Amino acid sequence: MSEAAMQNRLFIPRSCLTTEGNKTGSWRFLRPRYEDKTAPCAAGCPAGEDIPKIEMLTAQGFFKEAWETILQENPFPAVCGRVCFHPCEGSCNRGEYDDSVAVHTLERFLSDTAARYDFRPSFARLPSRKERISVVGAGPAGLAAAWFLTLLGYSCDVFEASPEAGGVLRWGIPAYRLPADALRQDLRRFEREGIRIFTRRPMDRQFFAEAAGRYQAVILACGHGRGQSLSIPGEMEVGVIEGLDFLRMIRASEMAVGGGTEAVIVNGAGCGRSMDTLGEGEAAAEGSEFPGKIGEGALSSFDGLTAVIGGGNTAVDVARSVIRLGGKAVICYRRRRQDMPAFADEVRMALEEGVALEELVSPATAGRDGEEIVLSLRQMIVAGMEGSGRARVIPDGDKMKEVRVRRVIRATGAGPEESWMLPAVEGTKVLALSHCRLVSGEGKLVVVYAGDLANATKSVAHAIASGKEAAIALNALLREGSEAVIPRLQACAVGDGPALSMEVCLGGERRLRSRHIVSYTEINTDHFGFAPRITQPRLLVEERVRSFAEIDLKISAGLAMKEAERCFNCGLCNGCDKCWLYCPDVAVIREGEARRIHYDYCKGCGICVVECPRNAMSLGEGEGEG
């Protein structure tokens, strides 16, 4: 190059290095990390279902995986998708935003989808153990215990007095809420997993002696099958019918009408109770009209007015069944509608169907007048509130009311069939847990009282919770001794408990979640938009009252996915990548499904943690693994 050219040459400094030599991670004093947490719905579900994960998978169209996620914690998706009172929805964070997620409807959808495509689930399961466990009562609690014990490696035999398994699910809940086919859909899996269910095998207390040689433990889960009497003059004479027997009779007739080959008389569904008669004093009613006719399939001749005494789900089930049999029903309840223990939705539908409700009345006497029964009712008034939030009532002076009815059915609570089924309060070692009671002693057969026998709340979900608790507790007891029971249960708790996780018990990924329950204020709602909640499609009232056909209808996959998308997935990373998106330092690395923070460059600004829509990240001091 000539000297002149050199002189005219333009020198421009040009960068040749990136800034990656600057390890700006050294500026950091707070460290963001991925930390999945616990959703309030999961902690609110007695069965501890991993609801944020179920809805995440549903929203992504992974229906089988979503269904398996339910099964991991609850062997009854088809049942619970229909009859669970879904406390999960009451604790749903989205409820504070617009409306809670329809978790219940989505559970039903997943079980329908599983049935439609005949999904076969795969499970985590521990290797077989030598111990054998017997379960008395094939209701939701007993079956759940058998299911979870099977996953823990035990072999289980279940004994059931009735001709078909299911307990209250088969014999107590009307078909319009839970058709037998839906129940059988869940029950089939038990057999496939090798759980042996022996039906028509009523047990008496001799069983303990027999079982001692063959089994290491007995799970007693025979439910509350005996109704309580009204204790009023004339009750026997007029033949007050027990509500549970009434429901049982209808379900049994369904067996015959449905072309089943089974015998029809199934009125002793509990264990230990004789199978051939109704309760004492019910013979009059029995003889007069209903069981025979129902047995023959003449379901439409149940006319006249029926008084149903009580305010729980059984009372509502009975009244709605009466309507379906062509009769009229009036529920007589001693408190007010809002105090009824029955699910509010069921009460509302009952009234829609024409059930009448007499609030603040308590039966005083019953007497016969020809074809009719004269029921005199004491009028009650509210005298304050009980701790539980329902009204405390007292008689309104001596004011009385009279109703003339064709029959009276009582549904005023139930207890165990036999006194030996009452959970032991003392023994060599009695461990009273939140949903069951363990009785053990040196060299003795371990007895676990489960389900309604030990539960304060009598619901299907609580029965499942009881079965799970019984299984985890029993496993701890048999493997590590009684000292280990409480710590083991605590280790499996979902959030603060008492809900438990089988996945955690089996060492699954869920054990890595923080116990912290994500609150609504921890959700970054900026990343969500209002969206109306799906409404459960139902039969029209006119169709409902004509038969026992299931009321709740199916929903489409499209609607289900849309509803599942409403779920915040509280505390659970769903790969939305807001962390990656907003990072000012390009320090979030995506590797397939996984996300990782590049701590060489992360300055710890914390934007990822605040922008995470679902609180699946945490910002903290310390330099632990993230």
Add this chain to the structure above:
Amino acid sequence: MDAEITEREYMHSGHVGCPGCGATIAMRFFLKAMGEKTVLVLPACCWSIIAGSYPQSTLKIPVIHAAFETGGATASGVRAALDMLGDTETTVVTWAGDGGTFDIGFQSLSGAVERNEDFLYVCYDNEAYMNTGIQRSSSTPYGAWTTTTPGREWKKMRKKNIVEALVAHRIPYAATASIAFPEDLLRKAEKAKGIKGSRFLHIYASCPTGWRIPSEMSVKIARMAVQTNIFPLYEVEDGLRYTINHKPRGYLVREYFRHQGRFQHLTDRDLDEIQKMVNEDWELLLRKAGERV
């Protein structure tokens, strides 16, 4: 929705922006939309530092550091040079702070867009001269503390409406954008890229250091500016056609001010006053967009 945002990065880690710097988020998003055929003219501002000191560069595209007041002029020159080389593909972008745009670079910007130079001018707005220590600019909002509006001398003048000033030049495209609305920002950058002539993008970019906010709140607060109508998202084509891109649900400005150290001295009365101004500006915008008569 974020799946649409490309994984391609045009910015390296290891830059020296403060933790939580909104200006760096703005750049990261912007370049994802622009791609590699982009030349950046960078007048003095925080980004002059963030871009890296010689021989480092944090951006994967060519950057020309320019004098503070010359954003418009330098870009015009670069464009002319590319035209002489026959390069019609490359987009020339000026990337300047609010000081370099609203104040000292305004003459150069106004001149360039009056000539309808074929370039995209981006102002990332952190509402003060941050790089030199938080001095007020004509973009600093009413009510703010800065080191030159300290104590009771907080700023009593309204923020200059720079988009309207540009719209008055009747340029083909002018728009606002925010780091808290990435899809909107990327869409506008792409749209601007496809238009010939002078385009202007005003990006709201929070500054934890200068605004006295926790770094983790940086995006959240930028979002609140939009949600409260303090910084509406809209675009104007040919200086005439207004489109409002986001209709907030009407949060109160109070929420936005509460979180920031630079506004802590404001009384309820002041905030009411500010709410009135914001409502007034919003109404004006609605009228321009033909949504109010």
